[in-house]
Amino acid sequence: MGAVILYCFWLMVSASAFWLIRVGEIAELFEGIYAAGRWPISIYPRWLRFGLTIIIPIAFAVTIPAEALTNRLDAFSLLGTCAFTILFVMLARLVWLLGIRNYSGASA
Numbered sequence: 301m302g303a304v305i306l307y308c309f310w311l312m313v314s315a316s317a318f319w320l321i322r323v324g325e326i327a328e329l330f331e332g333i334y335a336a337g338r339w340p341i342s343i344y345p346r347w348l349r350f351g352l353t354i355i356i357p358i359a360f361a362v363t364i365p366a367e368a369l370t371n372r373l374d375a376f377s378l379l380g381t382c383a384f385t386i387l388f389v390m391l392a393r394l395v396w397l398l399g400i401r402n403y404s405g406a407s408a
Contacts, residue, residue, distance in 0.1 A: 301385040302361040308392035309357055315392075318399035330356070337362035360384050 313330055317323040333356050341349055341359040353359040364381050367373040 308388040
């Protein structure tokens with residue numbers, strides 16, 4: 301589920317190229333934020349945990365799978381991660397379809 305969440309997030313960042321001209325800076329920003337996933341989410345302050353969980357899903361993509369591998373994941377977190385994964389798949393599909401619908405061609 302963590303890989304699917306990251307894939308969906310990257311798809312949404314990449315699909316922003318349909319509306320924005322310079323997406324490279326956004327991708328680099330995400331790579332820098334992604335580096336925060338090296339450490340458990342619990343070491344960050346509450347406001348940063350919220351951002352890394354809801355706004356940019358690093359906590360779901362990195363911390364939850366690590367907790368599952370170490371047998372520290374409870375059923376509530378697992379169900380929440382499943383729901384969050386489904387939400388991200390639907391959101392990424394929506395962003396992609398909106399981008400394709402508005403796409404007028406590379407030579408336009």
